[in-house]
Amino acid sequence: MEKPKEKGRIEPYHHPAAGWGALKYVAINLIKEKVSGGNYRALFKQNQPDGFDCPGCAWPDRQHASTFEFCENGVKAVAAEATTKRVTPAFFAEHTVEELMQQTDYELEQHGRLTDPMVYDSLTDKYKPIAWDDAYRLIATHLNQLDNPDQAAFYTSGRASNEAAFLYQLFVRMYGTNNFPDCSNMCHEATSRGLPTTVGIGKGTVTLDDFEHADTLLIFGQNPATNHPRMLGELRECAKRGATIVSINPLRERGLERFSSPQHPLEMLTMSSTKIASTFIQPRLGGDFALIKGVAKRVVELDDESIERGEERILDVEFIKEHTLGLEAFAADLRAESWLALEEESGVSREEIENLARIYVNGKRVIVTWGMGITQHKHSVPTVHMLSNLMLMRGNIGREGAGLCPVRGHSNVQGNRTVGIEEKPSQAFLDRLGNVFGFEPPREHGLDVVETIEHMLEGHVKVFLGLGGNFAMATPDTPRTFDALRSCNLTMHITTKLNRSHLVHGRDALILPTLGRTEIDIQGGVSQGITVEDSMSMVHISYGMSIPASKNLMSETAIVANIAHATLGDDKVDWLERARNYALIRDDIEQVLDGFENYNERIKHPGGFHLRVASRERDWQTATGKANFMVHKIETDTPIRRAKALHGERVMTLMTTRSHDQYNTTIYALDDRYRGVFGQRRVVFVNPADLDMLGFKAGERVDMTTVWDDGIDRRADSFLLVEYDIPRGCIGAYYPETNPLVPLSSVGDVCNTPTSKSIPVLLHRCAPSVAAA
Numbered sequence: 001m002e003k004p005k006e007k008g009r010i011e012p013y014h015h016p017a018a019g020w021g022a023l024k025y026v027a028i029n030l031i032k033e034k035v036s037g038g039n040y041r042a043l044f045k046q047n048q049p050d051g052f053d054c055p056g057c058a059w060p061d062r063q064h065a066s067t068f069e070f071c072e073n074g075v076k077a078v079a080a081e082a083t084t085k086r087v088t089p090a091f092f093a094e095h096t097v098e099e100l101m102q103q104t105d106y107e108l109e110q111h112g113r114l115t116d117p118m119v120y121d122s123l124t125d126k127y128k129p130i131a132w133d134d135a136y137r138l139i140a141t142h143l144n145q146l147d148n149p150d151q152a153a154f155y156t157s158g159r160a161s162n163e164a165a166f167l168y169q170l171f172v173r174m175y176g177t178n179n180f181p182d183c184s185n186m187c188h189e190a191t192s193r194g195l196p197t198t199v200g201i202g203k204g205t206v207t208l209d210d211f212e213h214a215d216t217l218l219i220f221g222q223n224p225a226t227n228h229p230r231m232l233g234e235l236r237e238c239a240k241r242g243a244t245i246v247s248i249n250p251l252r253e254r255g256l257e258r259f260s261s262p263q264h265p266l267e268m269l270t271m272s273s274t275k276i277a278s279t280f281i282q283p284r285l286g287g288d289f290a291l292i293k294g295v296a297k298r299v300v301e302l303d304d305e306s307i308e309r310g311e312e313r314i315l316d317v318e319f320i321k322e323h324t325l326g327l328e329a330f331a332a333d334l335r336a337e338s339w340l341a342l343e344e345e346s347g348v349s350r351e352e353i354e355n356l357a358r359i360y361v362n363g364k365r366v367i368v369t370w371g372m373g374i375t376q377h378k379h380s381v382p383t384v385h386m387l388s389n390l391m392l393m394r395g396n397i398g399r400e401g402a403g404l405c406p407v408r409g410h411s412n413v414q415g416n417r418t419v420g421i422e423e424k425p426s427q428a429f430l431d432r433l434g435n436v437f438g439f440e441p442p443r444e445h446g447l448d449v450v451e452t453i454e455h456m457l458e459g460h461v462k463v464f465l466g467l468g469g470n471f472a473m474a475t476p477d478t479p480r481t482f483d484a485l486r487s488c489n490l491t492m493h494i495t496t497k498l499n500r501s502h503l504v505h506g507r508d509a510l511i512l513p514t515l516g517r518t519e520i521d522i523q524g525g526v527s528q529g530i531t532v533e534d535s536m537s538m539v540h541i542s543y544g545m546s547i548p549a550s551k552n553l554m555s556e557t558a559i560v561a562n563i564a565h566a567t568l569g570d571d572k573v574d575w576l577e578r579a580r581n582y583a584l585i586r587d588d589i590e591q592v593l594d595g596f597e598n599y600n601e602r603i604k605h606p607g608g609f610h611l612r613v614a615s616r617e618r619d620w621q622t623a624t625g626k627a628n629f630m631v632h633k634i635e636t637d638t639p640i641r642r643a644k645a646l647h648g649e650r651v652m653t654l655m656t657t658r659s660h661d662q663y664n665t666t667i668y669a670l671d672d673r674y675r676g677v678f679g680q681r682r683v684v685f686v687n688p689a690d691l692d693m694l695g696f697k698a699g700e701r702v703d704m705t706t707v708w709d710d711g712i713d714r715r716a717d718s719f720l721l722v723e724y725d726i727p728r729g730c731i732g733a734y735y736p737e738t739n740p741l742v743p744l745s746s747v748g749d750v751c752n753t754p755t756s757k758s759i760p761v762l763l764h765r766c767a768p769s770v771a772a773a
Contacts, residue, residue: 007679007680008670008677008678008679008680009678009679009680010676010677010678010683010698010699010720010722011676011678012676013254013673013674013675013676015260016254016257016258016259016260016273017225017229017232017254017255017257017258017259017260017674018071018072018225018229018232018255018259018260018261018262019259019260019261019262019271019273020260020271023262028669029075029076029079029668029669030075030079032079032669033079033080033082033083033084033085034083034084034085035079035082035083035084055077055078055081055159055411055516055517055518057073057074057227057228057229057230057409057410057411057663059228059230059231059407059534059535060207060208060534060535060536060538061534061538061540061607062208071229071230072229073226073229073660073663073668074229074230076661076663076668077663077666078518080109080497080666080668081113081496081516081517081518081519081546081549082518082546083112083113084112085110085111085112085113086112086113086115086549086550087111087112087113087114087115087497087498088115088116089115089116089118089128089129091111092118092126092127092128093126093128095126096124096125096126097120097125097126097127097503097505098125100498100503101500101503104667105473105499105500105665105667105736106667106669106670106681108497108498108499108500109497109498109499109666109667109668111497111498112497113496113497113513113516113549113550114495114496114497114498114511114513114549114550115513115549115550115552115553116129116513116550116552117129117130117131117132117135117510117511117512117513117552118130118510118511119134119135119138119508119509119510120505120508120509120510122507127502127509127511130510132552132554132562133566135510135512136562136563136565136566137566138490138508138510139465139490139492139510139563139566139567140563140566140567142462142463142489142490142508143175143463143567144567146462146463148176149175149176149177149179149442150176150177150179150444150446150447150460150461151460151461151462151463152175152177152179152461152462152463152464152465153179153181153447153452153455153456153461153463153464153465154168154172154177154179154180154181154465154467155180155181155182155449155452155464155465155466155467155469155471156168156180156181156182156183156416156421156467156468156469157182157183157410157466157467157468157469158182158183158184158408158409158410158411158412158413158416158468159410159411159412159468159469159517160412160416160421160467160468160556161412161415161530161531161532161542161556161557162412162415162416162418162419162530162531162532162533162539162586162589163530163531163557163582163585163586163589164467164530164555164556164557164560165412165415165416165419165420165421165467166419166420166585166588166589167557167560167561167564167575167578167585168421168467168560169419169420169421169422170420170433170437170564170573170588171560171563171564171567171568171575173420173430173433173439173441173442174437174439174441174564174568174572174573175567175568176442177442177446178422178423178424178425178441178442178444178445178446179423179446179447179452179461180421180422180423180446180447181423181447181448181449181451181452182413182416182417182421182423182448182449183409183410183413183469183474183664184413184416184417184421185423185448185449185450185752185753186449186474186475186753186754186756187372187375187376187408187409187413187753188372188375188406188408188409188413189375189448189748189751189752189753190374190375190376190380190381190383190384190748190750190751190753191370191375191384191406192417192751193381193750193751194380194381194382194383194384194385194388194750194751195384195388195404195406195615196622197385197622197628197630198384198385198388198389198392198622198627198628198629198630199388199397199404199615199620199622199627200614200615200619200620200621200622200627201613201614201615201621202417203406203414203537203613203615204403204404204405204406204535204536204537204613205397205398205403205404205405205613205615205616206367206402206403206404206405206536206616207536207537207538207610208234208536210365210367210400210401210402210403211234211237211238211367211401212237212401213365213400213401214238214243214365214366214367214401214402215242215243215244215363215364215365215366215401216243216244216245216246216359216360216362216363216364216365216366216367217235217238217243217244217245217246217366217367217368217369218246218248218356218359218360218366218367218368218369219245219246219247219248219249219256219277219369219370220248220249220288220368220369220370220371220373220374220387221248221249221288221370221371221372221373221374221375221757222249222369222370222371222373222407223249223251223253223255223256223371223657223658224253224255224256224407225253225254225255225256225259225660225674226253226255226658226659226660226662226674227371227407227409227658228407229255231407232255232259232261232276233261233263235256235259235276236259236261236274236276239274239275239276240274244278244279244359244362244363245276245277245278245279246277246278246279246280246281246356246359247276247277247279247280247281248281248283248288248291248356249280249281249282249283249373250282250283250284250285250373250655250726250727250730250732251282251657251685251724251725251726251732252280252282252725253674254674254675255276255674256276256277256280257275257276257277258273258274258275258276259273259274259276260272260273260274261274279355279356279359281348281352281356282347282348282725282726282727283346283347283348283727284346284347284653284727284728284729284730285377285653285654285655285727285730285757285758286377286378286379286638286640286653286757286758287345287346287347287348287727288346288373288374288377288383289345289346289377289379289382289383289386289632289634290341290342290344290345290346290634291342291346291348291353291356292383292386292387292389292390293334293337293342293386293632293634294337294339294342294343294346294348294350294353294357295353295356295357295360295390296330296334296386296389296390296393297334297335297337297339297342298353298354298357299314299315299357299360299361299390299393299394300315300331300334300335300393301335302314302357302361303315314361314394315327315393315394316393316394316395318395319392319394319395320392320393320395323392323395323398323618323620323626323627324392324626324627324628324629325624325626325627325628325629326628326629326630326631327393327629329629329631330389330629330630330631333631333633337634341634342634345634345636347727347728360390360394361394363396364401365396365399365400365401365402366391366394366396366402367396367401367402367403367405368387368390368391368396368403368404368405369405369406369407370384370387370405370406370407371406371407372409372756372757373655373757374387375748375751375753376748376753376754376755376756376757376758377748377755377757377758378635378638378639378746378747378748378749378755378758379632379635379748379749380748380749380751380753380755381748381749381750381751382630382632382635382749385630385632386630386632387404388404388627388630389629389630391403391404392627392629397615397616397618397627398615398616398617398618403616404615405535405536406535407535408535409664410664411517411532411534412532412533414533414534414535414537415531415532415533415539418533418593418611419589419593420433420592423445423446423447423448424445424446425441427443429592429593430443432591432592432593433592436588436591436592437572437573438572439572447461448752449475449754450476450744450747450752450754451752452464452484453475453477453480453481453484453744454484454744456484456485456487456488457480457483457484457487459487461488462488462489462490463488463489463490463491463506464485464488464490464491464492464506465492465563466491466492466493466494466495466501467494467556467560468493468494468495468514468556469501469664469665470499470500470501470664470665470666471485471493471501472485472499472500472501472504473499473500473501473665473736473739474664474665474736474739475739475754476739476742476743476744476746476754476756477714477739477740477742477743477744478736478739478740479740480712480744481504481744482504485501485504485505485506486504486505486506487506488505488506488507489506489507489508490506490507490508490509490510491504491505491506491508491509491510492509492510492511492512493510493511493512494512494514494556494559494560495511495512495513495514496513496514496515496516496549498511499665499666512554512559513550513552513553513554514553514554514555514556514559515544515548515553515554515555515556516544516549517530517542517544518544518545518546519544519545519546519547519548519549519553520543520544520545520546520547520548521544521555523555523557523558523579523580523581523582524580524581526581527543528555528557528581528582529541529542529543529582529603530542530557530582531586531603531608533611536610537610537611537612537613538607538608538609538610538611539596539602539603539608539609539610539611540603540607540608540609541603541604541608555579557578557579557582557585558579561575561576561578561579562575562576562579583600586599586600586603587599587600595611595612596611615627638758639707639708639746639755639758639759639760640653640758640760642709642760643707643760644760646707647707647762649693649729650693650694650762650763651707651729651760651761651762652686652690652729652730652731652760652761652762652763653729653730653731653758653759653760653761654704654730654731654732654733654738654741654758654759654760654761655730655731655732655733655756655757655758655759656732656733656734656735656738656739656742656756656757656759657732657733657734657735658734658735659671659672659675659677659681659734660672660673660674660675662734665735665736667681672734675724676722677722680720681734681737682718682719682720682733682734682737683719683720683721683722683733683734684702684704684719684720684721684722684731684732684733684763685722685724685726685731685732685733686698686721686722686723686724686726686731687723687724687725687726687727687728687729687730688723689728690728690729690731691721691723694763696721696763696765697721698721698722698723699720699721700720700721700765700766701718701719701720701721701765701766702718702719702721702763702764702765702766703715703716703717703718703719703763703764703765703766704716704717704719704733704738704741704761704762704763704764705741705761705762705764706741706742706743706759706760706761707760707761707762708743708745708746708760710743710745712743714740714741714743715740715741716733716737716738716740716741717766718766719733731761731763735756739756741759741761742754742755742756742759743759746759
């Protein structure tokens with residue numbers, strides 16, 4: 001594990017989000033990455049109809065884009081790909097894996113772009129060059145030597161294109177398994193598993209146009225300024241025309257307080273900003289379920305009062321009667337719920353809950369958005385159900401300017417799921433896939449991320465192939481994940497830059513360098529475009545604009561096709577022909593999946609096309625044929641309560657979070673300026689009253705240990721205490737540094753997502769020698 005070696009400062013940041021600060025850091029990153037002047041021009045093609053889709057977040061693009069459709073963090077993502085720094089075979093010849101393991105994740109990232117395929121040499125503990133065909137043969141040999149296909153797992157990052165992801169899942173299912181751990185398993189899986197039972201499909205029901213008509217926006221567990229900065233442009237327009245915006249989050253995030261738009265010269269020149277949220281509610285970690293249930297309870301009470309007074313109903317009675325089932329049981333449960341319990345479990349006063357309910361019922365067109373602050377808890381699926389319940393109560397689904405808006409992370413994580421990266425595929429999808437390609441797909445459900453790690457530890461999974469990402473650092477229980485990967489016969493990663501997953505390897509290991517989203521992809525003498533699906537179900541094409549970092553790079557699609565060809569041959573599928581012409585893959589997708597009719601023609605339209613979301617049209621594809629109200633009790637037997645029963649109020653609830661100079665596990669720099677952290681990452685945000693209760697002071701260093709019942713020692717050492725506006729009993733720290741504290745068995749019910757936002761931990765003062773260091 002990397003050693004703490006950073007020095008920095010804590011200094012409050014008083015400026016609005018974005019503005020001149022964002023432009024300053026854009027310039028810093030372009031210079032630091034040594035981006036050539038010619039590649040600066042590529043920024044003006046980012047998120048444009050004739051350009052490339054941002055390799056960062058999944059926020060949608062305006063179809064009538066302005067000249068500047070990029071944000072600070074989008075530039076960081078592009079600069080990371082466009083860097084002139086290179087990791088060549090000569091670099092690997094100079095460094096053993098053991099030596100590289102001593103570097104921080106930030107230092108590994110800063111070496112630059114990988115240029116050549118590499119294979120691990122155990123005799124020298126170094127990676128050495130390997131020819132592409134030899135790499136494919138090595139993978140095929142390992143896969144074909146397994147006793148059964150379920151002994152292999154095939155990971156997918158959300159940045160993979162529709163074409164690469166579809167070909168990947170086709171290859172793997174022809175090989176014989178549904179083992180598709182993917183990044184969805186660690187983020188919005190609660191959304192994907194929760195919404196189908198309530199509204200019929202695990203996707204949001206809104207488009208960007210709905211933001212132009214909404215009068216109320218409730219933003220749960222989300223930090224747009226860091227994770228989806230272009231969303232702030234939409235929120236700014238909503239605020240300007242008088243919409244009510246509420247932030248519901250344990251942390252008051254700067255981007256939801258004030259935003260200065262770099263796209264509006266007057267705002268920049270006058271050093272002014274726009275106030276975004278008018279109300280801030282800070283539930284305790286894990287308290288969103290009780291808070292939302294409290295709002296729903298108050299809505300029912302207000303409706304009961306309207307009936308008594310003979311006034312217009314608060315509930316949308318006609319919508320409920322025509323489109324839903326289960327309101328009676330849900331309303332009875334709400335009426336019976338204790339206000340005391342709702343306050344205690346949410347950490348929010350009844351007055352605040354009732355005020356939020358008033359805001360909700362006064363809204364005629366309400367959008368609710370949410371991020372991983374909702375989905376990374378044990379009871380995340382019931383929380384998603386409760387959000388859906390709340391919106392159904394007033395008919396706020398399938399109405400212009402209203403609806404459900406889960407805001408996903410990586411730029412094509414939703415598209416990956418759409419085209420088949422799914423460990424629990426529907427039988428209908430498998431039937432279509434088998435019929436089109438003339439084979440019998442495996443029917444048993446496969447392994448998700450947590451299950452894959454468990455099966456590797458048990459020796460049941462022996463080969464791990466990764467299509468992008470940084471599996472070793474993105475996953476929970478870091479030391480155990482390391483042990484799992486090291487137990488494999490083969491680990492392989494398709495990637496653009498060096499990361500720790502390449503150093504935590506199996507007996508045999510491959511690093512296969514790929515083209516980035518921003519780079520020109522020539523196949524068969526023709527420039528190829530790839531397609532992606534954003535958070536609002538828009539599918540559009542993306543063309544790279546920059547010269548590839550190395551002549552020895554292959555596209556993700558071509559790498560997948562060649563692995564499939566080497567492993568399975570071409571009796572049923574001409575893999576290599578599809579690698580030469582991505583339009584053929586889109587023809588395949590069209591045959592297998594509804595909604596992709598005339599795929600190759602429709603992506604020629606600027607902005608692409610919208611995949612139908614049935615619930616947006618009030619077509620409820622549930623088992624009942626209606627939208628369903630779901631009843632859930634408040635769960636009081638939680639890991640946090642059990643930990644407090646043993647150790648009292650000294651137990652803190654930890655949430656892992658990103659810094660502003662970070663995207664997922666990629667560390668761009670060591671600052672988190674909106675939170676006042678500079679030059680360091682090993683910090684922990686604590687309420688000042690908790691510091692007093694614990695006997696600590698800001699500026700001291702602490703070690704953290706997890707309170708869990710499996711006898712495994714989980715710890716993360718030497719974190720700087722920082723006073724912060726966070727609810728009592730709650731603390732926050734960055735991941736992946738705190739992933740070692742997240743037990744593998746601490747997962748959400750139904751979705752099996754690691755509960756990275758609610759881990760019971762104890763803080764211990766560092767030894768004086770460590771604290772001084």
